[in-house]
Amino acid sequence: MPFTQLVNASLEILLNRLLTLDDASSERLRALSGQRLRVRIREFPQPLTFAFSDKVDLLGDTDSPVDCDIELSINTLDKIGDLNRLNQLIQQKALTLKGDLHTAQAFGILFKELNIDWEEQLSRYTGDVVAHQSFNLMKGLKQKFSRDMAQLRSVLSDVALQEKPVAAHPLAVEDFAGEVNKLRADTARFEAKLTQLEQRKAGKA
């Protein structure tokens, strides 16, 4: 089975589905219409070629001419919507770009500004009431989750600050014990020396 085509087909369906969920995306897509962008993600074996019209077509070819050709790592992908960042990334060599900078930027903006009203989307399938309740429930759960997380974080930081120094590491204990022994030996030697000096002084007197 043509594997590249399978991956591209799935990605293409996903991207276009996401774009149709945001009414404003057609405006952003229009800015790219007729252009082509090739993205070589370093972690992927195959480049992705995006052809923009009123939707996004994902092509699996590697050599057709494109308006812009960028190579970057997957972590950098979400940073290309911002022109300043884009220039910075190019200077830092985190990204190489051939062709039109604005194509890359418009592509970044297309997905960065994606604004999907999930409650509204859910209500299409479940009706308004269920969607609203589910969203409230989810919001509540999310809030509770972040509260719990905040609490956990503060407990953990207390533990780190206050209890950790008390529960010393075995190596530190060993080192400490070593220092104490040395001190004890030094004190004993000092005591012997002192006794010796006292006796000598007494002898002289």
Place this chain on the structure above:
Amino acid sequence: MSEQLNNETTHFGYKTVDKANKASMVAEVFHSVAAKYDLMNDLMSMGIHRLWKRFTIDCSGVRAGHKVLDLAGGTGDLAAKFSRLVGEKGQVVLADINQAMLKVGRDKLRDKGLIGNLEYVQANAECLPFPDNHFDLITIAFGLRNVTDKDKALASMYRVLKPGGRLLVLEFSKPTHEALSKAYDLYSFHVLPKMGQLVAGDAESYQYLAESIRMHPDQDTLKAMMEQVGFEQVTYHNLTGGIVALHRGFKF
């Protein structure tokens, strides 16, 4: 070539029929399957035909402004994608011999909102009604095996292609492994006609489909046929173990 038995007869699946009759018999098959064609395609190939078509597009080198002919284009799967890729300055012609298939294609593409750069032409691949050196790209997907005189059709495609243009033929071919070939036979002669009966109420057309696939020239024969009419740098790429092959040739 292998298709011609003598001057007057040809194959229709495994049957031998008068050449003059084949076109109308093929027309009848596609007339009867037109409405359920897309659904059957998805069912029969388990959706894989979409990937074979994607591969074809990936090999097309199509660009904004190109003129594309999707021959035997049927319900317009390839044409829809080409229409977006060539943009408003380009042109896509969806041509098919069968009015019913063309109508399904037109309705489907119109529903997708594609209109501007698309044209629909009822035409026989053997004598294309277009000027010489006209198209940058011609595709014929699962169409060539239905054509009565394939050499004539290939020559006609060569004529209307621009120098520098390319032809892509996507067609069922010969599986490269014995075991796959056996499984495929079983599937196409036993499962397919039953599926056709069940979904489209038409076992005969799908029996024809299976037979016509077996009678179609294999990879190397088709390559030689393309070279014979003038195509250069002809290569083919087997897909899904050779069940399908994509042939590509250039006119220089």
